[in-house]
Amino acid sequence: MEKCFVIIKFLLICGSFASVIGKLPPTIPVCSRYHPNLSECVMDAIRVLQPRLASGDLGPGLKVPSLEPLVIPQIQIGEDKTLKVDLSNVLIHGASKFKIEKLRANYNELKFDALLTIPKMKIFGKYKLNFVFFNQIVKGEGEIFTEFENSKIKAAIKAHRFIHKGQEFARLEPIEIKFQRGKVREVKLSNLFPNNPVLSEVIHAVLKSNPDFALNNVYPQVNNYLSKFGTEVANKIFEGISIDELFPK
Numbered sequence: 001m002e003k004c005f006v007i008i009k010f011l012l013i014c015g016s017f018a019s020v021i022g023k024l025p026p027t028i029p030v031c032s033r034y035h036p037n038l039s040e041c042v043m044d045a046i047r048v049l050q051p052r053l054a055s056g057d058l059g060p061g062l063k064v065p066s067l068e069p070l071v072i073p074q075i076q077i078g079e080d081k082t083l084k085v086d087l088s089n090v091l092i093h094g095a096s097k098f099k100i101e102k103l104r105a106n107y108n109e110l111k112f113d114a115l116l117t118i119p120k121m122k123i124f125g126k127y128k129l130n131f132v133f134f135n136q137i138v139k140g141e142g143e144i145f146t147e148f149e150n151s152k153i154k155a156a157i158k159a160h161r162f163i164h165k166g167q168e169f170a171r172l173e174p175i176e177i178k179f180q181r182g183k184v185r186e187v188k189l190s191n192l193f194p195n196n197p198v199l200s201e202v203i204h205a206v207l208k209s210n211p212d213f214a215l216n217n218v219y220p221q222v223n224n225y226l227s228k229f230g231t232e233v234a235n236k237i238f239e240g241i242s243i244d245e246l247f248p249k
């Protein structure tokens, strides 16, 4: 009798445990697959989740890297001898304040396309640069600060269905991200040629009027980084959660 009781208790504990594992926390809003406007519902869900994306705390048992600030450990610009810039400890503030301009959700194909605007981004980091100027090797090292207004991010998420133990799940492909900077409000490099303020001023003027000269190289790295970041966050939400739970009937 007592043995039986223990077994029942065990089953009860296991049962409630199993129902907790693989369950989405209530902090994550879900949308019915039959919602008359699924795109709008997903958009609203992301807006609800937005402050939690900033902190990285998506709810009980669901921690992801925080978006505020976004940390990119290393960016390299230029590999040849004429210009080489290393950025490190890059901190991006403002990415979590994105606005969703457009979102298209397709339940049957498990495809989600979004266009986001980031009204203001402040970027801090350390730079080390090295270039040849009139046959002289010029070196500099200090802090960089830039500010962008109304940058755009295009994100495409695609997932594949698979069956596990009779339930349908989604496996994500790496998220495709395209970052496009907005207006450059500010570019400042501290300690740039302290012995040559004229040269420092020239470089600042060049960077401000034609920042893509230096930045074109940066975007693929930023896209890669954002893709890894976004995929990690989305995987945390999708992994182990059945499609029936993510998009209930």
Ligand SMILES: *[C@@H]1O[C@H](CO)[C@@H](O)[C@H](O)[C@H]1NC(C)=O
Pocket (backbone or CB within 6 Å): 037, 039, 040
């Ligand atoms: C769905 O919602 C979006 C965003 O509010 C809107 O632009 C779109 O026209 C809606 N689509 C339908 C079919 O109602």
